[in-house]
Amino acid sequence: MEKSKPSRPPGNDGAQLNPRTTHREFFGFPGSVAVMTITTIVLYVWNFSCSEATGCQLPVTGSQWAAIAAHAADYRSYLSLEALAYYVLWWSWLAMLYFVIPGRTVQGVTLRNGQRLDYPINGLSSFLVTLCTAAMVHSKFGIAPFLWIADHFFQLAAASYIFATTQAMFVYLRSFRRPSSGAQPVMLALAGNSGNPVYDFFIGRELNPRIGTLDLKYFNELRPGIMGWVLLNVSFAIKQQHTLGYISNSMWLAIVPQICYCVDTLLFESKVLTTMDITTDGFGWMLSFGDLTWVPVMYSLQARYLAFHPVHHSTISTVLIAVMGLVSFLVFRLSNSEKNAFRTNPNDPSLSHLRFIKTESGSKLLISGWWGLARHINYTGDWMYGLAQCLATGFDTPMTYFFSAYFLVLLLHRNYRDECKCREKYKKDWDRYCEQVPYMFIPYVI
Structure with a gap:
């Protein structure tokens, strides 16, 4: 090697x-x-x-x-x-x-x-x-x-x-x-x-x-x-x-x-x-x-x-926490898989339904599918997945929620670095992209 x-x-x-x-x-x-x-x-x-x-x-x-x-x-x-x-x-x-x-x-x-x-x-x-x-x-x-x-x-x-x-x-x-x-x-x-x-x-x-x-x-x-x-x-x-x-x-x-x-x-x-x-x-x-x-x-x-x-936990609480974890994981995994597949081969027939914009740098930015919902939808799934694990510990202490709080700060900082990097790389094309995908994490919210 x-x-x-x-x-x-x-x-x-x-x-x-x-x-x-x-x-x-x-x-x-x-x-x-x-x-x-x-x-x-x-x-x-x-x-x-x-x-x-x-x-x-x-x-x-x-x-x-x-x-x-x-x-x-x-x-x-x-x-x-x-x-x-x-x-x-x-x-x-x-x-x-x-x-x-x-x-x-x-x-x-x-x-x-x-x-x-x-x-x-x-x-x-x-x-x-x-x-x-x-x-x-x-x-x-x-x-x-x-x-x-x-x-x-x-x-x-x-x-x-x-x-x-x-x-x-x-x-x-x-x-x-x-x-x-x-x-x-x-x-x-x-x-x-x-x-x-x-x-x-x-x-x-x-x-x-x-x-x-x-x-x-x-x-x-x-x-x-x-x-x-x-x-x-x-x-x-x-x-x-x-x-x-x-x-x-x-x-x-x-x-x-x-x-x-x-x-x-x-x-x-x-x-x-x-x-x-x-x-x-x-x-x-x-x-x-x-x-x-x-x-x-x-x-x-x-x-x-x-x-x-x-x-x-009661049966209802157990089911709700488990469903929250499963849905969050699917958002995280499916959005990341879609992005990676598009980066690997944007001409793959299975991705033909996805819309994108071309940039002057030669890159293509997705504006539909998971990435049409929010610019960092994978971060949302990632954070919610961690929150579900914290909810498993109940509410007797806030200390077991540190994982979720820290992860939120980490992802917000990473989002800031990503946004700065993309704005510098794509310039006016990034503004055009943000007009097409105005939400960062949660569609119609933020």
Whole structure:
């Protein structure tokens, strides 16, 4: 599996290939420090505010905050070499599967230097092999390993945080390496070459850091965190079964859609190669931490909460939440599939009913079908799908709705970046498109 090696474009020196960053995301240095600080605090608060004794209580009093601070200061209780060793083993196991599991190879988008990198599409196969391995572990050792995962949740979270930060520092320092004689300069992300070390470390300096053929950004995007999320959910369900003797309907309502979401992500693994994370963003602390720590730790909160605070829904509530989740998922998946099919082959006879406008850049913008309803209809389905999972936890605490609130902010920010990028790319054609599709998320509403 070798990356393609086109001839080097004339005059493609480091300054031309990697211009100095002029626009800084997240307000530059102060914003990057704020994001790293706040997300770390959130991890601690959401962990130490939830327990089997108290449920999940949003801290509002001085004594509650003092208790969180005391727990955080007692680092010996959650910094564990054993947990770190297990996490390194987990990451290494998936990295090994990245190389050995057979699968087709696809090329990513054309980069600024004219190069297209090769990527193995074997994430789903790696997940299935890991699932079978977990079943073998259960067959040999019973539920003990999974109970250990549930009971040592924050130790594993801290281990992933340490690993993610170390990885981010590694790729940041490595981005300064000098290319061998005659080789192209290291290609940096356009947003990650500001010269401010803190900001560049946060946002990601190198666009596609690789160790041999292991593309670190692509690998981390879909594997350790996404599959770790599934493993945590399963462990918390086993924990509930062990404690109560059954798995509640609320637990099923929370984890089944989340597992389906993870499988769907892996099933359409090649689609991530055209997302902004891969094509535009560098690989720094933001993505390393987000992929390895934030996603599995914060997104599994519903299952963790229900493991020690089961909610029992009526039949009507169960059906309504399940239908909401199913419809939202269909909106998300069908809209994305329609867009991807049109991008792949707009002349496909099955898409002949779709209307579009042509732009001066040569692109075609859909103005009918799912994409005639709203410019980001997939975001609407994505968010509603997450909200359904939060509703499974009931209304005893707002903390289990953090997933939905955070996801809303994330999608709104992504929508802003998408709109700015499209307005810059399509210019007057984007105004014409917005006249045809005036709504961003919900038809006739917004």
